[in-house]
Amino acid sequence: MLRYVIIGTGVAGMAAAETIRRQDTVSPITLVGDEPHGFYSRPGLAYLLTGEIMERQLFPVGKDHVAALKLRLVQNRVVEIRADAHQLEMKDGSTLTYDRLLIATGAGAVRANVPGRDLEGVVKFDSLDDLRHILKLVRRTRSAVVIGGGITSLELVEGLLKRGVKVHYFLRGDRYWENVLDETESHIIEHTLKDEGVQLHFRTELAEISGKSGRVTGVQTADGRALPCEMVAVAIGVRPRLELAQGAGLKTDRGILVDEHLQTSHPHIYAAGDAAQVFDPATGKSLLSSLWGPARDMGRVAGQNLAGGASAYRKEQPFNVTRLAGLTTTIIGPVGTGGADQDLLDITHGDSEAWSLLPERGLGSVIAAQAGFDVNHLRLLVGPQTLVGAVLMGDQTLSQPLHHLITRSVDISPSRERLLQATSLAPLIIDCWDCWRKNHADPIAI
Numbered sequence: 001m002l003r004y005v006i007i008g009t010g011v012a013g014m015a016a017a018e019t020i021r022r023q024d025t026v027s028p029i030t031l032v033g034d035e036p037h038g039f040y041s042r043p044g045l046a047y048l049l050t051g052e053i054m055e056r057q058l059f060p061v062g063k064d065h066v067a068a069l070k071l072r073l074v075q076n077r078v079v080e081i082r083a084d085a086h087q088l089e090m091k092d093g094s095t096l097t098y099d100r101l102l103i104a105t106g107a108g109a110v111r112a113n114v115p116g117r118d119l120e121g122v123v124k125f126d127s128l129d130d131l132r133h134i135l136k137l138v139r140r141t142r143s144a145v146v147i148g149g150g151i152t153s154l155e156l157v158e159g160l161l162k163r164g165v166k167v168h169y170f171l172r173g174d175r176y177w178e179n180v181l182d183e184t185e186s187h188i189i190e191h192t193l194k195d196e197g198v199q200l201h202f203r204t205e206l207a208e209i210s211g212k213s214g215r216v217t218g219v220q221t222a223d224g225r226a227l228p229c230e231m232v233a234v235a236i237g238v239r240p241r242l243e244l245a246q247g248a249g250l251k252t253d254r255g256i257l258v259d260e261h262l263q264t265s266h267p268h269i270y271a272a273g274d275a276a277q278v279f280d281p282a283t284g285k286s287l288l289s290s291l292w293g294p295a296r297d298m299g300r301v302a303g304q305n306l307a308g309g310a311s312a313y314r315k316e317q318p319f320n321v322t323r324l325a326g327l328t329t330t331i332i333g334p335v336g337t338g339g340a341d342q343d344l345l346d347i348t349h350g351d352s353e354a355w356s357l358l359p360e361r362g363l364g365s366v367i368a369a370q371a372g373f374d375v376n377h378l379r380l381l382v383g384p385q386t387l388v389g390a391v392l393m394g395d396q397t398l399s400q401p402l403h404h405l406i407t408r409s410v411d412i413s414p415s416r417e418r419l420l421q422a423t424s425l426a427p428l429i430i431d432c433w434d435c436w437r438k439n440h441a442d443p444i445a446i
């Protein structure tokens with residue numbers, strides 16, 4: 001019998017606990033977390049902010065699930081890992097002994113490093129408590145400044161807008177999310193935001209947050225402009241939580257360094273999720289991730305290995321389905337300016353591709369399909385033999401075929417020239433997908 005302890009009750013920690021229990025039905029599994037609300041969907045917070053879902057819908061599992069798995073939940077903050085003694089110390093002074101430990105402490109929002117950042121009205125968007133705090137402040141907020149160039153900042157913009165707040169959106173560069181989207185894609189988002197009344201401020205940096213009686217009253221920009229507001233929402237990135245690992249003498253870089261089996265530099269300690277920086281044998285690099293799916297997958301692999309397995313975590317091609325300014329957007333593979341190499345050709349199509357082109361829907365498949373958008377946009381990155389990446393905005397008809405073709409590196413060379421010349425991509429993509437499915441696909445995997 002082994003004593004398993006997991007620090008962190010996020011998706012990585014929960015997935016690990018479930019996996020351990022499947023393999024070891026008797027040993028005690030303890031999850032220690034300082035999150036007062038336990039396990040919930042953090043991606044779902046954006047939908048709660050816009051008012052589209054109720055708070056209870058954030059919780060994918062109930063107490064009965066935890067009880068059925070015989071998990072022990074401890075709400076506390078771990079302040080120290082004593083690796084040699086196999087012991088944890090908690091904030092309240094209590095201790096916990098482990099035989100196998102998983103660190104799944106996630107990543108926390110980076111704070112703005114400017115004067116005034118502690119004023120009431122400066123908010124982040126990292127947890128359910130942050131969201132509750134925003135909803136409380138929103139009642140007396142007429143105008144807000146949102147800072148940051150990625151998905152979370154846009155979720156804040158849209159959520160605040162839905163709550164009736166006038167939004168100023170500060171972007172450092174010339175356009176929205178320029179390291180991932182191309183110019184057209186950025187402009188699609190920017191136009192939608194402008195139509196909705198968002199004031200976009202390009203090449204604008206926050207220099208100072210001003211306040212009165214401890215509360216935000218406005219901001220100063222680096223180029224000397226002043227803007228009144230009652231809220232400053234900051235989403236400028238996340239940083240893995242490393243303090244525990246560093247204190248325990250584990251090797252760290254930007255995250256907690258783990259090998260492909262998710263084992264840290266200490267043999268009985270593993271790390272998974274946003275906190276882990278995983279060695280990828282294919283590239284020889286150690287990579288961070290800050291997405292739900294990879295965190296869950298890492299949790300599963302770590303769980304297997306904590307219970308005595310020897311599974312390797314293989315980082316999948318990036319795959320993210322999100323909503324940008326109301327537009328469902330799927331991003332597959334390395335589509336950003338940093339990701340494309342010179343051999344890749346970029347094809348962009350702006351017209352709607354027909355949903356009816358999909359052959360024999362079925363085989364137990366779930367096809368993400370959405371129609372009726374004003375804007376439909378598809379960008380494909382075509383490598384010498386395979387499709388390397390894609391961005392789909394609006395109509396999602398091709399999202400599953402492209403996901404399969406890209407993540408399974410399907411050889412599209414017989415259709416490559418036709419793809420590069422095509423005025424309508426959908427029939428060709430569907431043909432390639434159909435052909436691959438007939439020859440190779442395992443229907444269950446689809």
Ligand SMILES: Cc1cc2nc3c(=O)[nH]c(=O)nc-3n(C[C@H](O)[C@H](O)[C@H](O)COP(=O)(O)OP(=O)(O)OC[C@H]3O[C@@H](n4cnc5c(N)ncnc54)[C@H](O)[C@@H]3O)c2cc1C
Pocket residue numbers: 007008009010011012013032033034035042043044045046076077078079104105106107125126127152241244272273274275289290291292293295320321322
């Ligand atoms: C608003 C928002 C929207 C998002 N949207 C998306 C999306 O659309 N798609 C997507 O793929 N991803 C999205 N993400 C990211 C995704 O939620 C994370 O990648 C994922 O939750 C990481 O899981 P994790 O288990 O590694 O860490 P976390 O979920 O961060 O869990 C770690 C837990 O450990 C706890 N902890 C940390 N230190 C200690 C300690 N010392 N003692 C005890 N407990 C500790 C933390 O409080 C936390 O509860 C979003 C995140 C946010 C905040």
